Amino acid sequence: MxxxxxxxxxxxxxxxxxxxxxxxxxxxxxxxxxxxxxxxxxxxxxxxxxxxxxxxxxxxxxxxxxxxxxxxxxxxxxxxxxxxxxxxxxxxxxxxxxxxxxxxxxxxxxxxxxxxxxxxxxIVLPKNNNLQLVSFCDSDLASCPITSKSTSGYLMKLGKTPISWKTKKQVTISRSYSEAEYRTITHATSEIIWLCNLLNTLQVPCTFPTPLYCDNQAVIHLAANFVFHERTKHIKVDCHFIRDHV
Structure with a gap:
């Protein structure tokens, strides 16, 4: 070599x-x-x-x-x-x-x-970085005029550096902003889990919880509320998946 x-x-x-x-x-x-x-x-x-x-x-x-x-x-x-x-x-x-x-x-x-x-x-990779994983996600509602499907997007940052990002049209049709945002949080949570496993493999321990920022108050309350509502039956699996990781 x-x-x-x-x-x-x-x-x-x-x-x-x-x-x-x-x-x-x-x-x-x-x-x-x-x-x-x-x-x-x-x-x-x-x-x-x-x-x-x-x-x-x-x-x-x-x-x-x-x-x-x-x-x-x-x-x-x-x-x-x-x-x-x-x-x-x-x-x-x-x-x-x-x-x-x-x-x-x-x-x-x-x-x-x-x-x-x-x-x-x-992209700047700073020499001095706290290596704290932070994530952001957002979604619109029925942005596709043909299929009425929403578009999800998330951004993962390790300290000040973006390391993972994605924009994708959702597979199913959401009937409210809360549902569309909740599906986006589900995708972002899966990415966070994968990144934490990857960082641990690279000997970068994720000792602190990863904050996931969302701008929908209804979704934030839904993720923190353990009372299951009738209106969330259609996203039952996503609800339990998010709450478990919260």
Whole structure:
């Protein structure tokens, strides 16, 4: 074996070392994507996607080069390794790889213009970190106009560093915000359990309970209340799963 020194570049991920810690970013990979799509001369955008987009209901002309769209979405998925903020937008755009319209391609171009405004963003791994696992989760209600399914999302941080994040459409249809949020908490709890086992394997003991932040007061009271209500029968397994870990 040969010692090649400190790791600087691995699988299109650049690693910058300094006294504060380690910085992971994919600037070269981002610029290669922009160059391949001919976007280096375009004006940058301050935001990647419209807040109230209707991409699922778009009925414009089809996009001619579906293979190009699929390849670009695959590149953006790999870019989410160091850009957690892109996860939701890539999740939305990846739903149209089978039937791609011109509106979907235009929305992808907006994401590329946003990347052009900040190609060097990444994740900081500080040298001094308390190694305390903290988690955040959130959900909407019936955001998909076709299936009325909700979208879940969570973010796991080890101290100040994000280490795990995900955005996914829920499998079943939720009839209230509380139900949608509770299903999101279930997914986040499963991820917390897996991360704690992984950290223990890496000799990082999780000696303190992991706080899980949620912005729905009804869900918070439901998780802490051991009185089982009739209105929670349809999420009975999730209720007992969350309460057991609380």
């Amino acid at each position: 040969k010692d090649l020194g400190k790791l600087k570049y691995f699988l299109d991920i650049k690693l910058a070392h300094d006294q504060e810690g380690l910085f992971l970013y994919q600037q070269k990979y981002t610029l290669d994507i922009l160059n391949e799509c001919g976007m280096l001369g375009f004006n940058p955008s301050l935001f990647p996607m419209e807040a109230n987009h209707k991409l699922a209901l778009a009925n414009g002309p089809p996009y001619s080069n579906t293979l190009k769209y699929r390849r670009l979405i695959g590149c953006l998925i790999y870019l989410t390794i160091t850009r957690p903020k892109l996860t939701y937008y890539v999740h939305v755009l990846s739903q149209f790889m089978q039937t791609t319209l011109q509106d979907h391609w235009n929305a992808t171009i907006r994401v590329l213009r946003y990347l052009k405004s900040s190609p060097g963003q990444g």
